[in-house]
Amino acid sequence: MINIESGYIMKQNTEESRVTIDHVASLCGFSKATVSRVMNKEGNVKPSTVERVEDAIRSLGYIPSSAASALSGGKSRTIAVLLPDVMTEYYASLLSGVEAIAEESNYNILLKMRNNKKALIDLVNSNKVDAFILRNTGLQPVDHDFLVALKRRGIPFLFIGKPPVDDDSPAILIDNVGGARQMARHYAGHNFRKILFIAGPKDNLDSNDRLYGFKIGLSEAEHNPEKLDVMHGDYSKASGYQAIREALDANTYDAVFCANDHMALGAILLCRERGIRVPEDVAVTGFDDTFFSEFLLPPLTTVQQPMHEIGAAAMEMIVQILERHVPREHKIILPTRLVIRQSCGCGHDL
């Protein structure tokens, strides 16, 4: 458009040159109200007008100032995403799913990784984002005042994972129960009789659902193990290691099912240390199908959840809410799938 490289033109527009709606208006001969209307695809603008305005926008390379439109009541086209962290593959995948759709739909994403009440409420009030995607974990519940602020200002939001108990917000869920149920049936097939479930924290919804699904799966398969003990970890490798260590000090088990792969990794590490063979002495399985599970020795049997798709679905739903004013109440449940590898005792071709 403007040749920056050829030095001598630059002088007067080094920092200031900004094409505004006024330039567009005067170039195409319509008012800026009209320009604004076509930019926002409002509808009732004569097609020929739309065309001329769009030509002007294009030829000027006009980019609306999002600050200005946000201030005057328009949209900022940015969505805040609140995640506990991005270091676990699970969250990184979510984020990449969200981002993929954001890019495609021309939204920006603002990332927040701390449940910092003040910062969040500031963000709500700052006019900076159009909506929120919230990952709710039992671990660090989303602040209540923050949710109140959101509702109060009428800013749409959605949960990845179950909303807080009293809240019926839109949400993207996965079939925790179904995945664990498949695992249980597989356990029944192996005829495991002394089973340890290494759960997440006591109040964690995902973990509770997985345990629940596991139990009904067992009973559906009419498999009645001698015992089904439950220990609690915090989803970390270290906690899986610790849990199985304590459990094994007191009891013996055929098999341990962990509420996620990181804890399963911890369990396998403990077994390696003690010379306990997996799966010959004890089977170990997980949940998530994290990157590394396939490369463990033995390769981990686990439940795959569509992490990327969860993020994508969340962003899609937000875009719909924002742009099509679709009914706010809405849940989507994404499927999970048992992935059988060798840590359960299958495939002796190790």
Place this chain on the structure above:
Amino acid sequence: MINIESGYIMKQNTEESRVTIDHVASLCGFSKATVSRVMNKEGNVKPSTVERVEDAIRSLGYIPSSAASALSGGKSRTIAVLLPDVMTEYYASLLSGVEAIAEESNYNILLKMRNNKKALIDLVNSNKVDAFILRNTGLQPVDHDFLVALKRRGIPFLFIGKPPVDDDSPAILIDNVGGARQMARHYAGHNFRKILFIAGPKDNLDSNDRLYGFKIGLSEAEHNPEKLDVMHGDYSKASGYQAIREALDANTYDAVFCANDHMALGAILLCRERGIRVPEDVAVTGFDDTFFSEFLLPPLTTVQQPMHEIGAAAMEMIVQILERHVPREHKIILPTRLVIRQSCGCGHDL
């Protein structure tokens, strides 16, 4: 502040209530110009005034509209971060380092994961961010027009990794040469004679530095291998697998050093398949010290780089540039460290 739960008060302020600078001004009895000054810590405001204004801000719970301040020439307190992806641990760690400092310094971060020229230039012109953090990989070079736009508008930016050749922007670097040099010395200790280096893409700066460091390390140790072959991958597991497969079809090697851990994983996987023992038949080492490397069998010898710190350093530098108007030209080089595990042949206590 306002009791949302007790329904009957809500009626009139359900969506609108916003505390503005005017409210603050009238509460404390100063003009909004003054309020603005204290908010922006401009300096020449009488201390007693500052105090009264701050009291008013606090008691009203006032949050400035970032849209308004951005529009009127102020700052948006948000930094754009451009990353190729977040799915690899390397980028996820960077991001978490960036985020940690952003939170602490009260900045927001806007995440961009595609090198989409138009979207980026729009962002530059949209007034939405104060600065950019750019991860430059040889793979997907940062668009030139985008950089031009940045400079033209005077928006500060910084690279993680080497800037493009002709560019002397601030950057956060790691000591690729030093890390690979340590690895080379270790190789000399093992007396490996037939060495394969699985590099990144041909024009990749990190990979080239690692190869360079490896070579000078070898010569410093006066170790002269019979051969040092180089194959190129793309940093993916699959490419490591592929590279070593081709290499092994034509030659034999004592040891292979991979430019990152994912390719080392691929190499180890190929060896597993072929029944080639690592490290007895061939040693395999990597670079990065990714999460999984410790849990591989054999545990991977690799070079650790401080990923989180890189992100943190980047954000810190941006904040300094923005707030203290520190000189723009600046580089920081962070150290790397050899982590010796067993895939190189050390620690036979497997």
Place this chain on the structure above:
DNA sequence: CTGAAAGCGCTTACAG
């Protein structure tokens, strides 16, 4: 279908 005008909530010369 289109335009004139007010207003969104700040910041920043300018004047004192």
Place this chain on the structure above:
DNA sequence: CTGAAAGCGCTTACAG
């Protein structure tokens, strides 16, 4: 050290 006023670049009733 402080204030009155203009202006940033949009959007949105309101009127036609």
